[in-house]
Amino acid sequence: MVQGIEDVARAAGVSTATVSRALRGLPNVSAATRERVRSAALALGYVASPSAASLASGRMRTIGLLTPWVNRWFFANVIEGAERTLRAVGFDALLYTFDISREQPRREVDPGVLRRRVDGTLVVGMPLRDAEVQALEDLGQPLAFVGTGRDDHLTVRLDDHAAGTRATEHLVALGHRAIGHVSGTPDDHHSWSPPNARRAGWADALGAAGSPPLPGWEINGNFDVPGGRASTHTLLDAHPELTAVFAASDEMAMGVILAARDRGLRVPEDLSVIGIDGHDLGELVDLTTVSQDASGQGAQAAALLLELIAGGGSALQVIHPTRLVVRGSTGSPRSGDA
Template identity: 50%
Template sequence: MTGIKDVANELKMSTATVSRALRGLPGVSASTRERVQQTARALGYVPSPSAARLASGQTNTVAVVVPWVTRWFFASVLQGAEEVLREHGYDLLLYNLAGSADARHRVFEAGRLTKRVDAVLVLSLQPTEAELARLEALGCPVTFVGANVPDWATVRIDDEQAARTATDHLIELGHRRIGYVGGPGVLDFTAPNAREAGYRSSLARAGLPHDASLEVDGAFTVTGGIEAGTRLLERPDRPTGVFAASDEMAIGVLQAARQLELRVPEDVSVLGIDDHELASFFDLTTVAQPVLEQGRLAARQVLDALGASGTEQWWQPAQVILPTRLLQRGSTGPPPS
């Protein structure tokens, strides 16, 4: 592979002069610069991006910390962020925690991010005080997606309100015994607690009793939704409606109903949150959230901060809450008489 020394030897110039000419720095005549560029092209010399970045102190890389990259929500946010970063010449460095607390510790506590990236995106994790201190010490822009972190840049939906919208829909249809499929998620994933709180809030506002036995862990996966749905729908006093805190779990509940030969929505209504790419295929009623847009906005936030003249923007971060909306499809209807 041709290096800068090969170009310098061919021209009988110092490597410093060749380097300055190729980087467009002052102190090199126009004729010399042209000779260097022509010779570099002839020899097939390609400048090293990493070397140029090292010289400038910039990496042109943004880290994205993801609880579980195989989950649809995280993968979709990642896609939205990558689209924007790529357009502006930034690479994406992925830290997939894969549900591991040890991996989370290594990323935040062991200095993995130091001097490797220009900015950080953290997806759906509620950070500890120690983690916030580590992120602040990096001295670079940080944006949280799907988490409410006061005084830090965030992009999210109101998860509690989204859950109320879903539960209220079932109540307005006449359902009075409503099951909930949720769970703790992984690594302090922020949505589960807020969505559970929204479900309970709607029941309380409607004067309906809270039955803890109707709240089942679905692990935020289709498989978990099938298991949770089976537990709820096998009961002799099964709920007439089931709200799942994600579409993936709701799709699992639909599968459980099919296996138990229950009709949807005649025997049981089912809805979720997200508007997963398969939600319309399953005719699933859902509370839609703009997932790709969350990734895009988060990427724009850190890029805006990187382009700022100083650090003022970092200390006045934007708190963006995007709207959600109910999409009523064929999986919900009045309760059986």
């Protein structure tokens, strides 16, 4: 017997509208409810929509998932959200990683490994060159992005400029004007990339406050804790006048806090620190952050990609909201330091 959305709603104890929102990865559904709905759908063998039902035959039932890393917070959470959505309709994820490091350029995306193995491709947080995008398009299958992607493709992301602006404005409101920035990877020059957009938000917010950033107030932190730590030492050696640091990710922000501790600086009395993400360990280190729902972005991107595979879907840019979470790593600068 084919199970319908009403059966899933009854099993999960929610409305059919909530079932639809949960399985499509849309916001305003709690994590607990989303998991309960997905578990019920999986147990009942429910296919999320009539369009998704057309995927049941003649398909590989697999999505190619390209990502730089699987062990960093944003990427791990996006992948987890995408896989949950895919499993709910009987799809698998074929994972390929492309390490981005300081020492060597990453290898080129080879579409040949995906040909006749997947029904579509989801690129997670990895800037691609135009030739690589074209090579994936040439597969003749739907292509979607999470976190970073061109305006002419389905992309689920933040308003990264707004997130960088919001983080910097929080520090400005506390009285800081000498605010350093630990950015992301150095080889991503696209204007639509998250590191560049967050950097622009930082610069614009400081400019609006009448204190445009000075040359040298920005440094690459490679989106990890060691990079954030090492880069902060270099930054503060050159610019000891900085009273605050905005890091483009929480993991780099944690590295900033470690560097401050190395130098005998108190956070936030001597140095305020803010990040972006909403990392699970942020509360443990009392980190102020601009929080995002990475798992929800992965779930929604996977659901929308499935709609594209089934011949539906229309949205190109889906912007997820952020939330400022104020904790103990930010405070007013010492008198005379602002």
